[in-house]
Amino acid sequence: MNIDLHIHTNNSDGDDSTKEIIKKTRDNDIELISITDHDTVMAYDDLKYINTDGIKIIPAVELSCAYNHEMRDILGYDIDLEKMKKILKRYESKEEDIKKEKELLKEYIKVFKDNGFIIDDGLEIIDGEKNEGYKKVIISAVSHEENVSKFPQIMNPSAFFWDNCANKKSSFYVDESRFFKTIKDTVEIIHEAGGLAFFAHPCIHHMSHNEVGKMLDEARKYGLDGVEVLHAKHSDEDVEYLLNYANNNHIYKSGGSDYHGSPKPDIKILIGRGNLNVEFDLIKDWTQNCKYML
Numbered sequence: 001m002n003i004d005l006h007i008h009t010n011n012s013d014g015d016d017s018t019k020e021i022i023k024k025t026r027d028n029d030i031e032l033i034s035i036t037d038h039d040t041v042m043a044y045d046d047l048k049y050i051n052t053d054g055i056k057i058i059p060a061v062e063l064s065c066a067y068n069h070e071m072r073d074i075l076g077y078d079i080d081l082e083k084m085k086k087i088l089k090r091y092e093s094k095e096e097d098i099k100k101e102k103e104l105l106k107e108y109i110k111v112f113k114d115n116g117f118i119i120d121d122g123l124e125i126i127d128g129e130k131n132e133g134y135k136k137v138i139i140s141a142v143s144h145e146e147n148v149s150k151f152p153q154i155m156n157p158s159a160f161f162w163d164n165c166a167n168k169k170s171s172f173y174v175d176e177s178r179f180f181k182t183i184k185d186t187v188e189i190i191h192e193a194g195g196l197a198f199f200a201h202p203c204i205h206h207m208s209h210n211e212v213g214k215m216l217d218e219a220r221k222y223g224l225d226g227v228e229v230l231h232a233k234h235s236d237e238d239v240e241y242l243l244n245y246a247n248n249n250h251i252y253k254s255g256g257s258d259y260h261g262s263p264k265p266d267i268k269i270l271i272g273r274g275n276l277n278v279e280f281d282l283i284k285d286w287t288q289n290c291k292y293m294l
Helices: 019-025 041-051 081-090 093-115 130-140 145-150 158-167 182-194 209-221 236-249 282-287
Strands: 002-007 028-036 060-067 070-077 196-199 225-231 252-256
Touching: 002 070, 002 282, 019 041, 028 041, 028 070, 060 145, 060 182, 070 081, 070 182, 081 182, 081 209, 093 130, 130 145, 182 196, 182 209, 196 209, 196 252, 209 236, 225 236, 236 252, 252 282
Parallel strands: 002 028, 196 225, 225 252
Antiparallel strands: 060 070, 070 196
């Protein structure tokens, strides 16, 4: 049984439409998926107009949160979509989004210039969309050959963001955590929507396994249900550590590619970087009891 429980569409930061995701699901003979867009469940509205016969879908979302002044993600699986829509609407504020992105734009311009980048003058926030400040700066940065020759990593904006701008150990670090919900609030939101809360890709954040364990311990205090064990960027050692952690602490396990399309070109749907394989035995203890399976 082919399974991928971590997929993004262009409703968040992927670039494939929901229809294209379903086509790729069929092309790869995937039988069980979750679309896990960041802080939105709009892809599931798209599904109402798409033939998904033969594909089982666990409704899900990936919610942003903060831990120790860094950004983290928690996956909510088997959620009531209408409840989640109402909850997310409570946090919507265009005025606050624009204000936030204006602040972040200034910070990103300063950080990039401090690191020797040429950044165009006159960059402005238009509508406050998520990551607009970072995107404006990175688009400006890659338009200058001098920047690209000195920092070729910027040609992969997503990887550059997580490796540098969201990494406290980097000179490019910008603390966005003040704008995000706590782990406690995020787990509670998922539970309010009837779902199960899984810590997403915990081993990709430049942390030791000991530090990851402390982070997961804190999340479990607030009712964390599971952890994403299999992920395109998890090493064999990471997988072994997380399997042992989940088993020893009696929490559920999940896995998926974290497919985005061209924003993460090295990650393919279903297989990640080529060696990902989510077996049903890993997830059967909780997926067999899903209330909201589509």
